[in-house]
Amino acid sequence: GELPLLSLRVENAGAAACEAQLGTAGMVFTVTSGSDQVWRSTDCQVNPDTRAVILEPGKPLETAPLTWDRTRSSTETCEIDRDPVGADGATYHLQVSAAGVQSTGTAPFLLY
Numbered sequence: 001g002e003l004p005l006l007s008l009r010v011e012n013a014g015a016a017a018c019e020a021q022l023g024t025a026g027m028v029f030t031v032t033s034g035s036d037q038v039w040r041s042t043d044c045q046v047n048p049d050t051r052a053v054i055l056e057p058g059k060p061l062e063t064a065p066l067t068w069d070r071t072r073s074s075t076e077t078c079e080i081d082r083d084p085v086g087a088d089g090a091t092y093h094l095q096v097s098a099a100g101v102q103s104t105g106t107a108p109f110l111l112y
Contacts, residue, residue, distance in 0.1 A: 023051030
């Protein structure tokens, strides 16, 4: 019954510091179940922020968490009440893109 908190850990693997846009305006969190896209952070996003961050080499940075309300989303469902998604041990996968870079793979998690 708890709401999942989703965050992104980024690390500069280069030799020099670099700047990345890590505000919600430049990030997309997508939750899937199999081939079904269940939720996307940008579907009903309100007041996205831009946040330029300097990433020092080898120093990971974790973004502030986004809360997933455990409902299915689309751009057409922003103004209606949405039913919760299945739980009872259901497996979901999180994929993220930030500053134009897609995550490698997904992060699986279970909902009870």
